[in-house]
Amino acid sequence: MKPTSRNALTVIATLAIAGGILAQSAWRSAAQQEARYLPEFTASGELILPKNFNEWVYVGSPLTPDGLNNGKAGFPEYHNVYIERGSYEIYKRTNVFPEGTILFKELQRVLSPENPDGSRTETSGRGYFPGALNGADVTVKDSKRFADTNGWGFFNFNHFEPKLAQAKAQPNDKCAYCHTASAKKDMVWTQFYRLLDR
Ligand code: HEC
Numbered sequence: 001m002k003p004t005s006r007n008a009l010t011v012i013a014t015l016a017i018a019g020g021i022l023a024q025s026a027w028r029s030a031a032q033q034e035a036r037y038l039p040e041f042t043a044s045g046e047l048i049l050p051k052n053f054n055e056w057v058y059v060g061s062p063l064t065p066d067g068l069n070n071g072k073a074g075f076p077e078y079h080n081v082y083i084e085r086g087s088y089e090i091y092k093r094t095n096v097f098p099e100g101t102i103l104f105k106e107l108q109r110v111l112s113p114e115n116p117d118g119s120r121t122e123t124s125g126r127g128y129f130p131g132a133l134n135g136a137d138v139t140v141k142d143s144k145r146f147a148d149t150n151g152w153g154f155f156n157f158n159h160f161e162p163k164l165a166q167a168k169a170q171p172n173d174k175c176a177y178c179h180t181a182s183a184k185k186d187m188v189w190t191q192f193y194r195l196l197d198r
Pocket of ligand 1: 103
């Protein structure tokens with residue numbers, strides 16, 4: 001091969017690689033800028049049950065079985081917690097929950113208890129296994145709208161199924177006071193979620 005055609009081939013190969021890298025990074029930044037799902041409110045200010053929360057980023061499941069709480073846990077029983085995906089991306093970069101962040105706690109019963117502590121035995125051992133869904137509690141960060149409850153709105157969508165289609169903000173003495181007193185970071189119990197505890 002003549003040196004000139006070898007040079008031409010090198011140029012073509014370099015361009016192809018550069019093109020590939022550019023295309024890849026464009027794809028990556030498009031994925032990063034995934035649209036956020038922001039809270040939707042009715043005209044009277046009730047929060048509409050967030051859509052597709054099961055596809056958000058799952059951060060953990062604190063578990064308070066009735067069997068370990070005098071037969072009646074305040075929040076029965078699994079607390080499966082999700083954060084809206086776009087807000088999570090911003091949190092990862094900035095370490096701050098942006099305005100509009102939604103945290104969704106879906107409650108779920110333990111599967112058919114066999115023992116007084118609520119546990120049962122399955123092939124993997126004695127313990128707790130996920131059963132029926134059981135309503136949801138949701139928080140929304142909006143410093144202006146929810147100034148009275150420390151910058152977050154608190155919403156109960158039933159502690160049974162089906163979940164409400166919309167829910168009104170709870171006063172401070174129902175929810176927020178407790179988060180204000182002991183949650184680790186900006187009203188969120190980040191101490192229980194490895195992905196958020198940073
Ligand atoms: C007595 C204290 C207390 C009260 C009252 C309370 N919470 Fe919580 N909440 C917690 C604790 C502790 C956690 C984390 C551990 C867990 O779920 O067991 C939590 C977690 C949450 C989460 C998951 C995100 C996070 O901040 O960790 C949401 C959403 C939530 N609560 C909403 C509510 C709503 C809505 C109400 C009122 C209907 C409420 N909470 C009332 C103590 C409380």
